[in-house]
Amino acid sequence: MFGQSILSLVIWVPILAGVAVLATGSDRNATLARWIALAGALLGLAVAIPLVTGFDTGTSAMQFVEKATWIPAFNIHYHLGVDGISMPLILLNSFITVLVVIAGWRVIQDKVAQYMAAFLIMSGLINGVFASLDGILFYVFFEGMLIPLYLIVGVWGGPNRVYAAFKFFLYTLLGSLLMLVSMIYLYFQSGGSFDIQTWHTTTLGMTAQTLMFFAFLLAFGVKVPMWPVHTWLPDAHVEAPTGGSVVLAAITLKVGAYGFLRFILPILPDASAEYAWFVIALSLIAVAYIGLVALAQSDMKKLIAYSSIAHMGFVTLGFFMFSPLGVEGGLVQMISHGFVSAALFLCIGVMYDRLHSRQIKDYGGLVNRMPLFAAFFMLFAMANAGLPATSGFVGEFMVIMAAAKVNFWFAFVAATTLILGAAYTLWMYKRVVFGEVTNPRVEELTDINAREILLLGVLAVCVLAMGLYPKPFTDIMHVSVVDLLAHVAQSKLP
Amino acid sequence: MSDFLTQFAPALPEIFVLAMVSLILVIDAAVDDSKRYIAYVLSLATLAGAAFLTMNDFSTMPVLALNGLFIDDPLSDVLKLFLYLTVATVLVYSRDYLRTRGLYKGEFFVLALFALLGMMVMVSASHFLTLYLGLELLSLSLYAMVALQRDSGVASEAAMKYFVLGALASGMLLYGMSMIYGVTGSLALADIAQNLSDGTDLRIPLVFGIVFIVAGLAFKLGAVPFHMWVPDVYHGAPTAVTLLIGSAPKIAAFAFVVRILGQGLESQASEWRDMLVILAVLSMAVGNIAAIAQTNLKRMLAYSTISHMGFMLLGILAGSQNGYSSAMFYVLVYALMSLGGFGMILLLSRAGFEADKLEDFKGLNRRSPWLAFLMLLLMFSMAGVPPTVGFYAKLSVLQAVVGIGYVWLAVAAVLFSLIGAFYYLRIVKLMYFDTPHDTSPIAASPDTRIIMSANGLAVLALGILPQPLMAVCVYAIGASF
Numbered sequence: 006m007f008g009q010s011i012l013s014l015v016i017w018v019p020i021l022a023g024v025a026v027l028a029t030g031s032d033r034n035a036t037l038a039r040w041i042a043l044a045g046a047l048l049g050l051a052v053a054i055p056l057v058t059g060f061d062t063g064t065s066a067m068q069f070v071e072k073a074t075w076i077p078a079f080n081i082h083y084h085l086g087v088d089g090i091s092m093p094l095i096l097l098n099s100f101i102t103v104l105v106v107i108a109g110w111r112v113i114q115d116k117v118a119q120y121m122a123a124f125l126i127m128s129g130l131i132n133g134v135f136a137s138l139d140g141i142l143f144y145v146f147f148e149g150m151l152i153p154l155y156l157i158v159g160v161w162g163g164p165n166r167v168y169a170a171f172k173f174f175l176y177t178l179l180g181s182l183l184m185l186v187s188m189i190y191l192y193f194q195s196g197g198s199f200d201i202q203t204w205h206t207t208t209l210g211m212t213a214q215t216l217m218f219f220a221f222l223l224a225f226g227v228k229v230p231m232w233p234v235h236t237w238l239p240d241a242h243v244e245a246p247t248g249g250s251v252v253l254a255a256i257t258l259k260v261g262a263y264g265f266l267r268f269i270l271p272i273l274p275d276a277s278a279e280y281a282w283f284v285i286a287l288s289l290i291a292v293a294y295i296g297l298v299a300l301a302q303s304d305m306k307k308l309i310a311y312s313s314i315a316h317m318g319f320v321t322l323g324f325f326m327f328s329p330l331g332v333e334g335g336l337v338q339m340i341s342h343g344f345v346s347a348a349l350f351l352c353i354g355v356m357y358d359r360l361h362s363r364q365i366k367d368y369g370g371l372v373n374r375m376p377l378f379a380a381f382f383m384l385f386a387m388a389n390a391g392l393p394a395t396s397g398f399v400g401e402f403m404v405i406m407a408a409a410k411v412n413f414w415f416a417f418v419a420a421t422t423l424i425l426g427a428a429y430t431l432w433m434y435k436r437v438v439f440g441e442v443t444n445p446r447v448e449e450l451t452d453i454n455a456r457e458i459l460l461l462g463v464l465a466v467c468v469l470a471m472g473l474y475p476k477p478f479t480d481i482m483h484v485s486v487v488d489l490l491a492h493v494a495q496s497k498l499p
Numbered sequence: 500m501s502d503f504l505t506q507f508a509p510a511l512p513e514i515f516v517l518a519m520v521s522l523i524l525v526i527d528a529a530v531d532d533s534k535r536y537i538a539y540v541l542s543l544a545t546l547a548g549a550a551f552l553t554m555n556d557f558s559t560m561p562v563l564a565l566n567g568l569f570i571d572d573p574l575s576d577v578l579k580l581f582l583y584l585t586v587a588t589v590l591v592y593s594r595d596y597l598r599t600r601g602l603y604k605g606e607f608f609v610l611a612l613f614a615l616l617g618m619m620v621m622v623s624a625s626h627f628l629t630l631y632l633g634l635e636l637l638s639l640s641l642y643a644m645v646a647l648q649r650d651s652g653v654a655s656e657a658a659m660k661y662f663v664l665g666a667l668a669s670g671m672l673l674y675g676m677s678m679i680y681g682v683t684g685s686l687a688l689a690d691i692a693q694n695l696s697d698g699t700d701l702r703i704p705l706v707f708g709i710v711f712i713v714a715g716l717a718f719k720l721g722a723v724p725f726h727m728w729v730p731d732v733y734h735g736a737p738t739a740v741t742l743l744i745g746s747a748p749k750i751a752a753f754a755f756v757v758r759i760l761g762q763g764l765e766s767q768a769s770e771w772r773d774m775l776v777i778l779a780v781l782s783m784a785v786g787n788i789a790a791i792a793q794t795n796l797k798r799m800l801a802y803s804t805i806s807h808m809g810f811m812l813l814g815i816l817a818g819s820q821n822g823y824s825s826a827m828f829y830v831l832v833y834a835l836m837s838l839g840g841f842g843m844i845l846l847l848s849r850a851g852f853e854a855d856k857l858e859d860f861k862g863l864n865r866r867s868p869w870l871a872f873l874m875l876l877l878m879f880s881m882a883g884v885p886p887t888v889g890f891y892a893k894l895s896v897l898q899a900v901v902g903i904g905y906v907w908l909a910v911a912a913v914l915f916s917l918i919g920a921f922y923y924l925r926i927v928k929l930m931y932f933d934t935p936h937d938t939s940p941i942a943a944s945p946d947t948r949i950i951m952s953a954n955g956l957a958v959l960a961l962g963i964l965p966q967p968l969m970a971v972c973v974y975a976i977g978a979s980f
Contacts, residue, residue, distance in 0.1 A: 078966065182914070
């Protein structure tokens with residue numbers, strides 16, 4: 006019955022569920038709000054399943070396409086569709102949303118309905134970002150998701166939440182607004198169309214491409230985030246509640262990287278080739294320098310935040326190798342990072358809920374009191390360090406291989422992440438989990454409960470499955486990536 | 500005889516409003532204080548009646564009447580309908596506020612309706628004399644309304660400033676009009692347009708005339724550097740009057756500008772475009788930057804108005820039907836948001852307490868999640884963040900500007916709107932992140948709550964489906980030019 010409108014369902018089910026959650030009102034009905042939120046999140050995941058089962062891996066064309074006139078005055082359409090690049094991201098988002106709802110189950114006691122609703126609405130909007138094939142529709146979702154995220158960081162965050170929320174919002178808005186002007190310019194250049202696929206074939210002069218390249222780069226670079234516009238991320242992460250951090254790391258960063266593949270590479274291929282060195286340089290700085298910064302952190306959340314930036318540097322590096330291996334490696338890294346960073350932030354959340362500290366020095370000897378937790382944490386720490394057989398290894402390895410084909414030194418610098426990543430992750434793990442129990446409060450800790458085992462267990466399965474057998478993931482992407490690169494190889498100069 | 504009467508037919512709504520205002524004036528003088536609601540109800544009835552008459556006689560093409568002094572075209576009819584709606588909303592929001600401050604008198608309603616009549620004349624004027632007549636009727640009513648609270652020093656000061664600067668602006672405008680008259684030999688906009696498109700040797704008087712006219716218009720719009728009166732008047736006037744000044748007259752001012760520049764002086768667009776570019780950039784810059792420093796919400800919204808007028812000018816300076824319709828869309832959206840913003844201050848105010856400071860909004864989410872949510876929508880809309888309608892208003896003027904090749908101007912505009920986003924976000928921060936220091940219950944009556952909900956949700960609904968309003972603007976401009 007809804008076969009023609011799966012993508013609409015994927016977008017609107019979470020949003021409507023969010024509205025339903027809001028309707029439960031005050032905290033007196035908190036339990037009801039939680040259950041509705043869980044039902045909404047599960048339903049949102051359920052309606053996304055047909056995207057996998059009905060996906061045709063043999064074509065690079067958009068699938069599950071929906072198109073309706075929306076604003077004829079500007080030729081704007083409600084145009085949805087997914088390919089092998091965007092489909093896995095929608096699934097990842099729908100999946101993470103369920104985890105986030107469960108993760109906030111007990112922890113959030115204040116304004117529960119608003120908290121859950123903000124996440125559900127944001128989940129729907131992010132699905133909209135990945136599914137939009139119309140520039141303005143994309144922009145509406147892209148910007149609209151800032152509103153719930155701003156509230157999540159600002160309302161349920163830590164002591165410095167206001168600063169973090171403002172910084173995050175204004176940083177991302179700066180990039181987005183320049184992108185908006187670029188989109189309007191493209192509208193005129195393409196003869197009055199906001200259709201992204203039309204833009205893919207619009208001829209553009211080098212000056213226009215260059216200017217737009219940097220406008221889009223700022224918009225998406227801030228979201229990724231790339232060095233040196235990354236500084237909002239550690240602040241936002243540290244002050245966000247656990248659920249907020251999970252969504253930030255696992256999903257919103259991917260929105261930026263996705264923008265590279267949907268906008269920058271295919272619309273501006275000549276500028277992308279011309280300024281690839283610039284992006285590569287920034288990516289390598291992110292990998293190496295931010296890796297060193299992570300080493301120096303004493304706050305676990307900040308450490309993982311910097312580690313996220315370093316990992317996302319891999320993604321952009323892979324994209325600008327202009328080879329299937331590099332782009333697919335970047336995509337795999339995106340999905341893998343979605344699982345691993347979500348898991349690590351959940352782990353930190355588990356500890357924070359018990360001890361109300363994120364400082365590494367407040368812990369130590371955790372394995373004595375929480376052996377099960379220590380085992381899970383171990384797995385995710387290893388995955389973050391890129392250990393073979395975990396998902397973290399696959400993407401990094403593919404990107405390093407692709408980089409080695411282009412230039413040995415790119416690969417060399419990129420490979421330092423294997424050392425640095427292992428150093429900062431495992432060193433943190435050692436200080437937190439092993440050693441003597443120095444803090445008397447650690448002595449009183451209890452191991453993870455069934456809810457937490459469920460959360461971490463599911464993610465552990467994902468991390469291992471993707472590490473051991475990544476082929477299903479790359480199969481989905483492959484045709485779309487090859488088509489994208491064929492497109493990028495063609496000059497669009499007039 | 501019948502010929503004599505039919506030429507008045509297009510002006511029937513204006514005549515009706517005038518008759519009703521006179522009636523209210525007489526009735527209100529005869530009733531005692533307990534029956535002031537009669538004036539309120541009659542005023543709303545007047546608006547409904549005028550709306551009926553306008554709808555009933557909706558013209559699909561321009562009709563000149565009264566010897567070319569008056570024009571009845573789709574643009575004027577559409578704008579009048581929005582004026583009625585805006586003024587009606589103003590009256591509903593204001594009622595409780597006026598009552599608790601002893602201003603619930605016939606004068607307020609009579610002056611508001613006279614101001615409306617002036618605006619109606621402005622949007623329907625096709626001649627410099629009628630334009631000026633409408634403008635002065637509007638301005639004089641507003642001067643008096645600002646000073647309605649006789650014993651308030653701030654209000655009297657604001658009224659004085661408003662009057663002196665307004666009179667100066669009117670003088671400039673008149674001077675400019677006389678220059679144009681000297682060049683073209685006519686005061687009718689159609690004749691002026693015809694005359695100028697044929698070319699003229701009198702370049703210098705013409706350009707002088709345009710400069711004075713643009714300066715006068717900028718005064719009335721509150722565009723920088725002619726904006727000094729705006730914050731003081733918005734701040735000093737009773738909030739109910741600020742609500743009126745901040746909403747409906749902007750719609751009339753849009754019509755005023757489009758009639759003079761777009762219809763009368765269109766062939767001289769190359770002359771006035773650069774002037775408007777300067778006005779627009781300065782307005783966006785000063786409005787957005789100065790708003791950050793304000794602690795009073797009314798002043799903050801005053802500066803925000805200045806920046807919004809700068810944005811609206813972007814559409815006008817782009818010229819052509821595309822630009823004018825985008826400016827029209829912007830100004831209608833702005834009126835909607837402005838009604839909501841000032842209306843919220845009225846809603847949160849109560850006897851002896853003005854909720855016009857920023858900290859009065861602290862923790863509103865705990866006191867009333869619904870009102871906080873509506874205010875959130877209004878603030879994000881003013882900041883131009885989708886999915887609220889404010890985004891499409893920005894989008895439409897930006898595309899108009901990029902369409903004429905002024906990409907740099909669009910970039911400047913978005914950078915200033917980024918600065919603007921900061922102070923709108925601050926309101927959201929106060930409402931959602933902070934704890935309330937004022938916990939008394941909100942004393943708004945049910946009907947104002949309902950109208951406020953409709954107002955706030957309209958911002959969201961039009962943000963999801965902006966097409967109907969855009970289509971109205973495109974139609975009104977397209978059928979009138």
